[in-house]
Amino acid sequence: DAGVIQSPRHEVTEMGQEVTLRCKPISGHNSLFWYRQTMMRGLELLIYFNNNVPIDDSGMPEDRFSAKMPNASFSTLKIQPSEPRDSAVYFCASRTGPPSNQPQHFGDGTRLSIL
Amino acid sequence: GNSVTQMEGPVTLSEEAFLTINCTYTATGYPSLFWYVQYPGEGLQLLLKATKADDKGSNKGFEATYRKETTSFHLEKGSVQVSDSAVYFCALSGQGGSEKLVFGKGTKLTVNP
Numbered sequence: 001d002a003g004v005i006q007s008p009r010h011e012v013t014e015m016g017q018e019v020t021l022r023c024k025p026i027s028g029h030n031s032l033f034w035y036r037q038t039m040m041r042g043l044e045l046l047i048y049f050n051n052n053v054p055i056d057d058s059g060m061p062e063d064r065f066s067a068k069m070p071n072a073s074f075s076t077l078k079i080q081p082s083e084p085r086d087s088a089v090y091f092c093a094s095r096t097g098p099p100s101n102q103p104q105h106f107g108d109g110t111r112l113s114i115l
Numbered sequence: 116g117n118s119v120t121q122m123e124g125p126v127t128l129s130e131e132a133f134l135t136i137n138c139t140y141t142a143t144g145y146p147s148l149f150w151y152v153q154y155p156g157e158g159l160q161l162l163l164k165a166t167k168a169d170d171k172g173s174n175k176g177f178e179a180t181y182r183k184e185t186t187s188f189h190l191e192k193g194s195v196q197v198s199d200s201a202v203y204f205c206a207l208s209g210q211g212g213s214e215k216l217v218f219g220k221g222t223k224l225t226v227n228p
């Protein structure tokens with residue numbers, strides 16, 4: 001079975017450029033989560049969707065970040081303009097449910113480096 | 116709000132040693148509890164879970180018991196292998212449909228041959 005698929009796996013770009021990260025959740029999962037992982041801050045939830053609708057975006061750092069989920073099989077996280085402090089590994093996860101005891105399934109992440 | 120505290124790492128053990136990684140939580144009601152594992156260069160994978168008090172989750176020789184009286188969910192393995200080297204995360208999700216997972220900071224385990 002295909003897991004959560006993220007692309008690209010690695011992205012290196014210069015500050016000021018627009019960055020788009022992509023995620024394909026597991027088929028049939030109705031919740032999707034975007035996380036950011038850094039050494040300093042650990043794993044942070046940025047935003048999550050239920051049935052393609054954003055439910056909580058309180059973790060989105062600032063207006064430079066935006067996320068969309070146009071359909072059940074695709075989501076994007078966009079950073080515009082990008083800054084060096086955005087360098088991190090970004091994970092997408094999906095899950096069935098509720099209930100909340102269903103586990104989240106993670107993709108392998110996108111390693112983003114902003115120069 | 117809900118929170119998870121797990122022991123600081125890194126933890127370094129020899130092969131076949133006994134492993135304990137402590138995890139305590141703060142939450143209202145009856146959260147579900149999880150252990151995730153992250154191998155180098157990969158995403159997090161569910162290792163085990165428990166959804167009610169006194170439940171024991173187990174997988175690949177790892178175990179953790181949901182202890183409501185001590186608000187703990189400690190991870191144990193009787194005999195670790197080099198292949199268990201990874202970062203381990205304790206997490207909880209709240210009761211009542213709250214879908215957010217709250218993670219601990221992670222504990223890096225290195226097992227030497």
